[in-house]
Amino acid sequence: MTTTRQNFPRNAWYAAAYDIELNRALLARTICNQKLVMYRRQDGTPVALEDACWHRMLPLSKGHLDGDQLVCGYHGLVYGPNGRCTSMPSQQTVNPSACVRGYPAIERHRLIWLWLGDPALADPAKVPDMHWNGDPEWAGDGRRIHAKCDYRLVVDNLMDLTHETFVHGSSIGNRAVAEAPFKVTYTDDRVVVTRWMRDIEPPPFWAYQLSKKNGAAGRSDRWQIITFEPPGTVTIDVGVAPVGSGAPEGDRAAGVNGYVLNTMTPETDTTCHYFWAFCRNYNLHDQGLTQWLREGVTRVFGEDETILAAQQQAILDHPDKEFYNLNIDAGAMWARRLIDAMIAAESPGTPRPLEIAA
Ligand code: FES
Numbered sequence: 001m002t003t004t005r006q007n008f009p010r011n012a013w014y015a016a017a018y019d020i021e022l023n024r025a026l027l028a029r030t031i032c033n034q035k036l037v038m039y040r041r042q043d044g045t046p047v048a049l050e051d052a053c054w055h056r057m058l059p060l061s062k063g064h065l066d067g068d069q070l071v072c073g074y075h076g077l078v079y080g081p082n083g084r085c086t087s088m089p090s091q092q093t094v095n096p097s098a099c100v101r102g103y104p105a106i107e108r109h110r111l112i113w114l115w116l117g118d119p120a121l122a123d124p125a126k127v128p129d130m131h132w133n134g135d136p137e138w139a140g141d142g143r144r145i146h147a148k149c150d151y152r153l154v155v156d157n158l159m160d161l162t163h164e165t166f167v168h169g170s171s172i173g174n175r176a177v178a179e180a181p182f183k184v185t186y187t188d189d190r191v192v193v194t195r196w197m198r199d200i201e202p203p204p205f206w207a208y209q210l211s212k213k214n215g216a217a218g219r220s221d222r223w224q225i226i227t228f229e230p231p232g233t234v235t236i237d238v239g240v241a242p243v244g245s246g247a248p249e250g251d252r253a254a255g256v257n258g259y260v261l262n263t264m265t266p267e268t269d270t271t272c273h274y275f276w277a278f279c280r281n282y283n284l285h286d287q288g289l290t291q292w293l294r295e296g297v298t299r300v301f302g303e304d305e306t307i308l309a310a311q312q313q314a315i316l317d318h319p320d321k322e323f324y325n326l327n328i329d330a331g332a333m334w335a336r337r338l339i340d341a342m343i344a345a346e347s348p349g350t351p352r353p354l355e356i357a358a
């Protein structure tokens with residue numbers, strides 16, 4: 001395990017809610033150990049404020065909306081979307097220091113993203129790339145999982161899909177996953193793990209999709225290309241194509257291709273919000289297929305949830321123990337180095353892990 005003081009950087013965009021979760025109502029949510037209240041203005045743009053009234057600290061999420069303003073549910077202080085108090089009961093002048101902290105919020109790729117660090121650094125161009133989730137060329141849907149583990153355990157899980165063989169044997173895993181070689185490449189802001197499984201029998205999840213598109217499913221080439229973007233986003237280009245149809249050489253036309261989009265946001269040090277979606281680029285208007293895929297992936301990720309919660313509990317039960325790294329952990333190791341580098345950059349005086357490694 002890493003020995004850094006904090007598990008996560010603050011200067012990053014974190015997904016806080018799915019678009020459909022946020023409405024004209026107050027939504028309380030904890031992000032990076034910070035209690036927040038969120039809502040949409042009348043024009044739909046998202047707002048995120050500290051969830052404790054300046055006056056006597058009642059959670060503002062217990063109040064109500066009045067137009068774009070939030071009214072505290074205890075003594076009626078009114079706050080604007082920037083967190084500044086605009087009205088106080090029984091007095092004409094508003095105390096100028098009366099405010100709660102507001103956080104930059106942006107809606108993109110069907111998610112609401114928040115920036116909890118230095119607002120001057122909140123560059124919208126840095127929102128992680130999950131564009132498939134909303135691109136008309138792709139169809140799909142997803143969910144939020146409340147995972148009872150450090151968000152980095154989910155990153156580890158997604159960066160090494162060898163576990164599919166053992167955790168997801170009835171759907172997406174078979175021996176071919178654990179047996180196939182893989183390649184890891186990295187830069188200072190990405191880690192990519194590429195695995196091709198050639199001439200294999202596709203597992204049930206993929207055989208079904210291939211037969212949906214082509215009418216039949218036989219031996220196939222299967223790929224998993226995992227891209228990590230720190231601190232918590234993992235997008236996985238996945239698919240299968242009939243063996244000999246040219247997919248490894250770049251022609252995927254005869255196959256089926258999906259993107260598993262994942263972004264994990266720390267809730268506390270030992271829990272996280274795990275937002276995922278599965279998008280595909282074939283049979284775009286087949287609602288039944290969208291539902292079948294969403295329910296299928298929900299079942300698959302349910303298997304991960306059980307493992308991850310048990311792993312987190314074991315980590316808490318054995319504070320003196322460490323992880324050991326195998327070859328299969330190369331992608332996760334690099335992902336954690338990039339996370340550690342972001343955390344170190346926010347802690348002056350701490351040597352940067354990437355400098356140590358160099
Ligand atoms: S606690 Fe919010 S107005 Fe008093």
Ligand SMILES: [Fe+2]
Pocket residue numbers: 157163164167168300301304
């Ligand atoms: Fe899994």
